[in-house]
Amino acid sequence: MPHHDLADVLHLLEERGFIHQSTDHEGLRQALARGALSAYIGFDATADSLHVGHLQGLMLMRWLQRAGHRPILLIGGATTRIGDPSFRDQSRPMLDEPTIAANIRGIRSAFARYLRLDDGPGGARVVDNAEWLDGLGYLEFLNRVGRHFSVNRLLSFDAVRTRIEHSLSFQEFGYTLLQAFDFTELARRHGCTLQVGGADQWANIINGVELSRRQGGLPLYGLTMPLLVTADGRKMGKSAQGAVWLNAERLSPFDFWQFWRNADDRDVARFLALFTELPIVEVRRLGALQGAELNEAKIILATEATRLAHGADAAAAAERAARGVFGGAGEDDDEGLAVLAVGKARVALGVTFAELAVEGGLASSRSSARRLAAGGGLRLNGQPVERAEDCLPPDGMEWRLSAGRKQHLRVIVTGD
Secondary structure, three states: OOOOOOOOHHHHHHHHOOOOEEOOHHHHHHHHHHOOOEEEEEEEOOOOOOEHHHHHHHHHHHHHHHOOOEEEEEEEOOHHHOOOOOOOOOOOOOOOHHHHHHHHHHHHHHHHHHOOEOOOOOOEEEEEOHHHHOOOOHHHHHHHOHHHOOHHHHHOOHHHHHHHOOOOOHHHHOHHHHHHHHHHHHHHHHOEEEEEEEHHHHHHHHHHHHHHHHHOOOOOEEEEEOOOEOOOOOEOOEEOOEEOEOOOOOOOHHHHHHHHHOOOHHHHHHHHHHHOOOOHHHHHHHHOOOHHHHHHHHHHHHHHHHHHHHOHHHHHHHHHHHHHHHHOOOOOOOOOOOEEEEEHHHHHHOOEHHHHHHHOOOOOOHHHHHHHHHOOOEEEOOEEOOOOOOEOOOOOOEEEEEEOOOEEEEEEEEOO
């Protein structure tokens, strides 16, 4: 998108399916048209990687940046210690400071792959709300924020009512006011006038817009994205194996690629619009394909999504590996497969195929690995493993362990 398309970005976001609600749609359109503005989205540091459930927000910010606007990525170093109660039926587990710090480092690495992080025009900025919340006294907070909100109004929000039916601590009840304060602080410190969030953040965003108005601050805008649920009813970001992480340390590029390749047919057009940068005309063409042709559209989706997350080389390697594994060509192409590293000393002492299968996620237990081997489904470099309790040969440095036709693992021997 050319840099001068400041006014067109809202239309682009609507067309691609990013927008659910906005607090003042026409006001926001005019603000975007007037020139570059700063927009923020928040992430609590509850894990050391983001997952594809966060990807919609990152892609929206990527489009805003490409149009010349400045993304602000707020990490909740302070609010992570409380947890957003919105539409949850139980409290989050409390995390200690070293864990939160490690999580922030992991999250920053994902930001850098999707956005340009620098101090130049339109460069994305990463901020931590611990900057202003850690030093904020309780009485000062009540005076600056609390007096502007009635408890009756807060209790009227669906997100709060849902939790009250179970149990809602006073600590969590205050979360929405802390988020409102974040918005006004970002406006004061960085001129930020737009907050973006999931549909479940609507109440929190409205409170920030309202707080700024009552304090006589800048006019602020809010924009929410639709909550994504896959066609088969799963929350976006989850798979049968668990969360679909963006960091390669958590999930290999090959497995990330496979997640997109295995998308439900009904989701392909929507995912192409949201999670790739293909022109919308091409998105519609690919999304309208049927049968075997739709599988090629899924491969394009997988490769484009993986390119953004892990780079062009990793995306190409994952596609080659998948075509080799599933297409019958290039059977020796292991590049891009999930990797299990095993120390040379451990191999010398004896490590069984059953142990490797369990550790590498090919089998849920040793007994299931034994059953797999007994049925001829466990293979080492393409050859059947007759006994799962046999040991990996000590005279090699790299192996391919397979379970059936679709699950493959690179076993790499490390150490002197």
